[in-house]
Amino acid sequence: MKKHIALVPGDGIGPDIVREGVKVLSAVAEKFSHEFTTSSYAAGGVALDSVGIPLPEATLDGCKQSDGVLLGAVGGPKWDTLPSHLRPEKALLGLRGGMGLFCNLRPAILYKQLSDACPLKKEIIGDGLDIMVVRELTGGIYFGERGRTEDRAYDTMAYTVAEIERIVRKGFEIAQKRSRRLCSVDKANILNSSQLWREVVQRVQSDYPDVEVSHMYVDNAAMQLVRNPRQFDVVVTSNMFGDILSDEASQITGSIGMLPSASLAEDGFGMYEPIHGSAPDIAGKDLANPIATILSVAMMLRYSFSLSEEADAIERAVNSVLDDGYRTADIYTDGMKKVGTSEMGSLIARAL
Ligand code: NAI
Ligand code: MG
Numbered sequence: 001m002k003k004h005i006a007l008v009p010g011d012g013i014g015p016d017i018v019r020e021g022v023k024v025l026s027a028v029a030e031k032f033s034h035e036f037t038t039s040s041y042a043a044g045g046v047a048l049d050s051v052g053i054p055l056p057e058a059t060l061d062g063c064k065q066s067d068g069v070l071l072g073a074v075g076g077p078k079w080d081t082l083p084s085h086l087r088p089e090k091a092l093l094g095l096r097g098g099m100g101l102f103c104n105l106r107p108a109i110l111y112k113q114l115s116d117a118c119p120l121k122k123e124i125i126g127d128g129l130d131i132m133v134v135r136e137l138t139g140g141i142y143f144g145e146r147g148r149t150e151d152r153a154y155d156t157m158a159y160t161v162a163e164i165e166r167i168v169r170k171g172f173e174i175a176q177k178r179s180r181r182l183c184s185v186d187k188a189n190i191l192n193s194s195q196l197w198r199e200v201v202q203r204v205q206s207d208y209p210d211v212e213v214s215h216m217y218v219d220n221a222a223m224q225l226v227r228n229p230r231q232f233d234v235v236v237t238s239n240m241f242g243d244i245l246s247d248e249a250s251q252i253t254g255s256i257g258m259l260p261s262a263s264l265a266e267d268g269f270g271m272y273e274p275i276h277g278s279a280p281d282i283a284g285k286d287l288a289n290p291i292a293t294i295l296s297v298a299m300m301l302r303y304s305f306s307l308s309e310e311a312d313a314i315e316r317a318v319n320s321v322l323d324d325g326y327r328t329a330d331i332y333t334d335g336m337k338k339v340g341t342s343e344m345g346s347l348i349a350r351a352l
Contacts (some may be wrong), residue, residue, distance in 0.1 A: 002035045002304060006066035008059065008095075011045040011088060012278025013341075014289035015234065020290035020345025021070055021297045024317075027349035028310050030299065034112025039066070043095070044074025044278075054086060055094040064099060070272035070297065071095070072317040076280040081254040083185070096130075096137065101263035101271055102136040102163075103170045107272035108249035108259065114331055115323040117254030131225075131232045131249050134174060135242025136167040137263060140193070142239050159193045159238065164200040166266065171236030172208040178233055179289070183214045185221045186235040186243065197238065218245070225249055250275060255291030259297035259328045262303050266285065270304045286340035289328040291318055294348055317351035 007022065008016040022038060029036045041059040054074070063069045072087040073079035084090070091129060095101075104134055110118050110129040114192075118125055144156030147303040168184070184201045186194035198215060205213050216224070218241045225248050238247060250259050256276040266271040274292030284321055294314060320343070327336040328344050339347065 001069040005036055006063045006069045007038050007040045008069060008071045009044045010043055010071060010072040010074040011076045012280045012283040014278055016288050017174060017290045017293040018072040021293040021342060023345045023349050024294045024314060027352045031352055032310050042145050043091040045076055047078045054088050055091040060098050064281045068299040068300045069271040071271055075278050089166055089252060090297060092113055095271060096263055100265045102138040103167055103264040104137040105262040106133045106246040108253045110253040111322055112261055114254050118252060120252055129229050129253060132174060132234045133242055133246040134171045134236040136239045139163040139179060140239035148233060157193045159196060164197050166225055167199050168204050168236055171234055172211050174210055175211045175234040180211050181233040181234045182211050183216055183232055185216050185218050185235055185241055187218050201238050237266050241276050255331050258291050260292050262299045264303060265325055268304055272300045286342055288341045290328050290341050290345045313352055317348045320351045323349045
């Protein structure tokens with residue numbers, strides 16, 4: 001298979017970790033006889049420094065013309081005092097909006113080798129956690145009508161059937177590739193938009209008879225994630241509920257340096273990035289954990305290129321390197337072998 005990938009390393013540790021993602025991508029190309037070419041584009045602080053805006057047109061165009069985007073992270077203290085339209089984060093919103101990335105996937109996986117990093121009790125996590133949060137990314141209360149006067153303010157949670165249906169179908173399709181269990185999270189006891197959400201799930205369900213569906217109110221879901229997270233496999237939910245629940249789910253898995261994400265458009269095109277930021281405190285010091293980025297590469301292969309065997313191979317390689325006791329500083333515990341960013345990437349590429 002021949003694919004062209006747009007790299008947007010960004011700021012801070014972004015270039016350090018994207019380099020390791022590319023290393024693993026090259027190893028996949030060699031092992032499975034694919035041809036992956038790449039082009040790098042500026043976004044965030046580096047773009048502000050070179051051309052004065054956070055998202056140059058050439059970057060958005062290059063990303064649109066690619067088969068998939070791998071992003072590091074943007075931002076840092078150097079640009080914190082700029083007005084909001086010139087903040088590096090504007091680049092992220094511009095890329096997401098500009099490419100119609102409505103479906104945000106955030107897998108929260110606790111690797112059994114790292115179970116000491118999990119804040120939950122051993123008997124609750126059993127032999128590990130593996131939850132996929134499917135979050136609607138371009139609708140709901142973050143995009144609804146809003147307003148304020150001096151003593152009153154409001155935001156509106158609005159969803160159309162079409163907006164709900166496209167994200168819910170994604171949830172079903174992902175559930176079909178996993179354990180065939182889908183939990184739809186809403187607040188249908190109170191909210192009209194949630195009642196519509198639930199109606200759409202119930203109608204669409206008949207197209208996926210092999211998937212077992214459950215419904216849960218968001219307040220209960222927040223509680224259940226801590227009480228018994230192993231009951232969840234795929235969770236599909238609206239923009240704000242997904243924002244909150246995916247952050248909660250990521251924390252029960254330990255290190256922020258381990259968690260990848262995908263943001264997908266209707267046609268499967270996607271942008272892939274670690275969930276962490278640019279970590280300016282450790283940038284350029286060979287300290288960053290590249291695993292979140294390497295797992296984001298695996299998601300690109302699985303979701304944009306339908307190369308699930310290759311994606312599985314990356315995930316197995318990560319597991320085997322962890323089994324061998326190699327740890328970057330953020331996941332290091334006594335008795336393990338401490339390695340830097342570049343060595344971790346090389347170990348995973350070699351394990352492939
Ligand atoms: P952060 O995620 O960059 O860092 C939080 C803490 O986690 C730091 O101590 C950092 O050293 C550590 N950390 C993060 N990633 C790591 C990795 N791969 N390996 C080891 N340790 C890691 O969040 P923070 O400090 O709130 O933000 C720093 C900058 O990043 C800000 O300018 C922020 O706006 C930006 N940011 C960008 C995001 C993006 O591009 N998607 C997301 C979140 C923040
Ligand atoms: Mg959030």
